[in-house]
Amino acid sequence: MVFKARDVRAALCGxxxxxxxxxxxxxxxxxxxxRKSSIKTKIxxxxxxxxxxxxxxxxxxxxxxxxxxxxxxxxxxxxxxYLTLMMNAKHVRIE
Numbered sequence: 001m002v003f004k005a006r007d008v009r010a011a012l013c014g015x016x017x018x019x020x021x022x023x024x025x026x027x028x029x030x031x032x033x034x035r036k037s038s039i040k041t042k043i044x045x046x047x048x049x050x051x052x053x054x055x056x057x058x059x060x061x062x063x064x065x066x067x068x069x070x071x072x073x074x075x076x077x078x079x080x081x082y083l084t085l086m087m088n089a090k091h092v093r094i095e
Contacts, residue, residue, distance in 0.1 A: 001055050001066070003073050005047045008058070011073045012041070015082050030062070032083065032092050039063060039091060063091050 009026070013019060017028040018036075030039035041061040043050070050058070059069035063086065071077035077085075086092040 001052050001070055003050045003055065005043055005050055008050050008073055009043060011075070015072060015077075015079045017041075030086070030092070032086075037086075037092055039086065063089060 009019070009028075012028045016032065017030050020027045020029060022042075025042040025044055027040055027042045030037045039062055041058045043058075047054075055069055056066055059066050062069070062072075064072065064082075068077060068085070072082060083092065
């Protein structure tokens with residue numbers, strides 16, 4: 001599974017993640033009700049493609065399986081669906 005980095009960035013931002021730029025990387029933090037959660041991942045600034053290895057690493061970082069990560073990028077997994085998964089797994093708490 002290989003994705004264009006811009007597609008992964010767009011999918012993350014469309015699913016509740018906000019981008020924070022660093023010197024070498026772009027960090028993506030998941031926000032719920034305006035509050036930053038501990039769920040995060042990163043992409044290097046010069047990254048053009050996200051290969052299978054990086055997909056696996058990123059999926060672990062945001063608490064998804066590889067197939068769920070693919071659904072997140074390709075859009076069958078909605079922002080609401082991702083939030084439900086995180087709440088059910090108790091990665092995000094209802095306050």
